[in-house]
Amino acid sequence: MSPKLKKFVEFCKDFSSNKVALVAFFIFLLILFVAIFAPLVSPTDPYDLNTVSIMNSRLPPFSEDFSGNYFFLGTDGAGRDMVSAIFYGLRVSLGVGVLSGIFALIIGSFFGISAAFFGGRYEAIIMRIVDIQLSFPSILVALIILAAFGKGVEKTIIALILVQWAYYARTARSSALVEINKEYVDAARCLAFGNTRIMFNHILPNCMAPLIVVGTLQTAHAISLEATLSFLGLGLPITEPSLGLLIGNGFEYMYSGDFWISIFPGVALLITVASINLVGDHLRDMFNPRLH
Amino acid sequence: MTAFIFTRFAQSVLVLFIMSLLVFGGVNLVGDPVEMLINPEADQAEVERVIRELGLDRPVTEQYWYFLVNAFKGDLGDSFIFGEPALKLIIQRMPATLELALFSLIISLIVAIPLGIYAGYKPDSKASKVIMAGSILGFSMPTFWVGIIFIMIFAVQLGWLPSTGRGEIGTFLGINSSLFTLNGLSHVFLPALNLALFKISSVIRLTRAGTREIILQDYITFARSKGISEKRVVLIHVLKNILIPIVTVVGLEFGSLIAFSTVTETVFAWPGMGKLIIDSIYNLDRPVIVAYLMIIVTFFVFLNLIVDILYTFLDPRVRIKGDH
Numbered sequence: 001m002s003p004k005l006k007k008f009v010e011f012c013k014d015f016s017s018n019k020v021a022l023v024a025f026f027i028f029l030l031i032l033f034v035a036i037f038a039p040l041v042s043p044t045d046p047y048d049l050n051t052v053s054i055m056n057s058r059l060p061p062f063s064e065d066f067s068g069n070y071f072f073l074g075t076d077g078a079g080r081d082m083v084s085a086i087f088y089g090l091r092v093s094l095g096v097g098v099l100s101g102i103f104a105l106i107i108g109s110f111f112g113i114s115a116a117f118f119g120g121r122y123e124a125i126i127m128r129i130v131d132i133q134l135s136f137p138s139i140l141v142a143l144i145i146l147a148a149f150g151k152g153v154e155k156t157i158i159a160l161i162l163v164q165w166a167y168y169a170r171t172a173r174s175s176a177l178v179e180i181n182k183e184y185v186d187a188a189r190c191l192a193f194g195n196t197r198i199m200f201n202h203i204l205p206n207c208m209a210p211l212i213v214v215g216t217l218q219t220a221h222a223i224s225l226e227a228t229l230s231f232l233g234l235g236l237p238i239t240e241p242s243l244g245l246l247i248g249n250g251f252e253y254m255y256s257g258d259f260w261i262s263i264f265p266g267v268a269l270l271i272t273v274a275s276i277n278l279v280g281d282h283l284r285d286m287f288n289p290r291l292h
Numbered sequence: 293m294t295a296f297i298f299t300r301f302a303q304s305v306l307v308l309f310i311m312s313l314l315v316f317g318g319v320n321l322v323g324d325p326v327e328m329l330i331n332p333e334a335d336q337a338e339v340e341r342v343i344r345e346l347g348l349d350r351p352v353t354e355q356y357w358y359f360l361v362n363a364f365k366g367d368l369g370d371s372f373i374f375g376e377p378a379l380k381l382i383i384q385r386m387p388a389t390l391e392l393a394l395f396s397l398i399i400s401l402i403v404a405i406p407l408g409i410y411a412g413y414k415p416d417s418k419a420s421k422v423i424m425a426g427s428i429l430g431f432s433m434p435t436f437w438v439g440i441i442f443i444m445i446f447a448v449q450l451g452w453l454p455s456t457g458r459g460e461i462g463t464f465l466g467i468n469s470s471l472f473t474l475n476g477l478s479h480v481f482l483p484a485l486n487l488a489l490f491k492i493s494s495v496i497r498l499t500r501a502g503t504r505e506i507i508l509q510d511y512i513t514f515a516r517s518k519g520i521s522e523k524r525v526v527l528i529h530v531l532k533n534i535l536i537p538i539v540t541v542v543g544l545e546f547g548s549l550i551a552f553s554t555v556t557e558t559v560f561a562w563p564g565m566g567k568l569i570i571d572s573i574y575n576l577d578r579p580v581i582v583a584y585l586m587i588i589v590t591f592f593v594f595l596n597l598i599v600d601i602l603y604t605f606l607d608p609r610v611r612i613k614g615d616h
Contacts, residue, residue, distance in 0.1 A: 020425075128303065132303070132307055132596075135592065135596040136551075136592055137547065137548035137551040137552065139548075139551050139552055139554070139555070140548075140551040140588065140592065143551070143554065143569070143585075144311070144314070144315065144585055144589070145318075146573075147318075147319075147569065147573050147581050147584075147585060148314060148315050148317075148318025148319050148581075148585065149318045220432065224432070224434050227434050227436075227437075228434060228435065228436055228555055231434075231436050231437075231555075232436075232554070232555065232558060232570055233570075233573075233574065234570075234573060244434075244436075247434075247436070247437055247440070251440055251559075254440060254443065254444055254448065255448060259444055262437070262440055263440075263441070263444075266434065266437035266440070266441075269434055269437065270432055270433055270434070270437070273432040273433075273434070274428065274429060274432035274433075277428055277431060277432050278428060281428060
């Protein structure tokens, strides 16, 4: 067995030691599958006006319409099948969350590693910006952006990136500071490699473990934040119905007792966020040397 | 020390300046204010008169300068909807938000610190595992959705507690608050619990992590070997040492409670400034949006400044680092 594969198997074993995290991981894979293949696995296309009938609006769970369509989780105010709406909603929510997470990871690790690498005034300024940004709650940062510039898909993604990048920057810097003093970096310097190459080909791969931990937890947070913003009507527009928007739509029917329209999308959101958090939490415990 | 406070103060002012640019730029330059402010049926002469009146024909830098000067005078414009000064509207709603945030902070600290210490003190016990699982669940639950469930269970189904608005307002020591009447308390309870939920989870985790690390320190072993009772070790030695993160929590989290209360206020129709900003965004009431953002940012910047300064008193290491 190659050492890399061996390391990977060891990691898998270590990860599987926590059964809850393992189950959470498989649930997350299932959700990811449903989100990616939403058009294939959904019983109906909830946004195809030819198949959605207003006659079916607000049917309770486990009901059937006159033409024999079965609605496992009921229908919403416009007569859409809730199961399908949730599958499509997962797609939007996960898409926005993961996309913003990747951008934030790239931006954050760039600034974090370069700050550690160059040090001096550059580092001081970057880390001060990070500190200031982190002293504002995430929802406030997002609120400032969206209240000032209006709602929309790109603006929501920008707001989510802005909320997250500082966490990545801080994590990347602190692990890069440790790595920079190691011999392999000295060796790379002696070979007269360029700064960019040393930073991103040599140091970055060795900072990945903590970045992945932050990444999982931040993505969960981003998904939850996007849902909140969309619920408030500040995030995604109505053309991109994420889970938050579905919950918001259901809110108006709740006082008349039609609980399923906002409860089930919320359950889907909760399961998604909780499974990512459980995985991230376990990863963090695995990588935390202080607990071993 | 003085130099440290001075630098931090200068940074705070810089942050405020950048925020004012961002808010002004976003609200005044991205949208078309003329289209939003003027009656679509107005004729050309009317349109030009309003543009002149609002100063929109001047250069952008000049407009920004007037905005700053007026902001310093406390004039952030009149609300389009209410016809009253935006600042006054926000200040009117502030007590409702503050009392909601305060009440939920109290709830979260009372619940979370004991649970967190217990979970850190006996990390392998069944109860600790339940506490931690609960905290992950609380962390993952979207606040607004939990609020909806609260309303559904306690207000719609059981009918125990009211779900909207602020109750009767009582006066105690000259302070008006709905925390002083029974009816008011019944109104504030659900929203405050909803707002506290997220904080409970994060304070539990913070306290547990702190306790777990401190319990392994030499001075705890030393205290035990001196024969100090376990109760005293936990309540004095452990609690004292986890207080630094908790002080930050009380300071900064209070701010974040105010920020997150926008969500809870919207769900529970709580008449605070969080609901005001969301309503104003819907109604495109720009002066109120600008005023809210400027006030809340100023509030946060100074809250952080105070926490930073308090930190240097509590933890000398910060002071030494800051002097470099």
